Amino acid sequence: QVPLVESGGGSVQSGGFLSLSCAASDLTYRLYCLAWFREAPGKERLRVARIDLIGSATYADSVKGRFTCSRDNSEHMFYLQMHALKPEDSGVYVCAADRFCNNEYDYVGQGTQVTVSS
DSSP states (O other): OOOEEEEOOEEEETTOOEEEEEEEOOTTGGGSEEEEEEEOTTSOOEEEEEEOTTSOEEEOGGGTTTEEEEEEGGGTEEEEEEOSOOGGGOEEEEEEEETTSSSOOSEEOOOEEEEEEO
């Protein structure tokens, strides 16, 4: 198992900023595509952002221009910076690792709660 541990969640007001981190302790971390998902009650799980092996990222339409993800392979870290947060961004943010970059995620973290109040 490659444990993934998220941190950085919290409560902010609409328009605020949060930065999430995902730490992994595996020497082959650099070989995984990585993604952030959001889970919220009554809503489908949303892949918020994904980053490939060379650092190219894609985003859900609802967060484009506001969220930025990045990775630091040397530190085994994966980040999500969230600007201009909206109440609909609230949820549990989970990081996931995809060994073959085929959108089948082999490892998933426990998640960190993000709450945005209006």
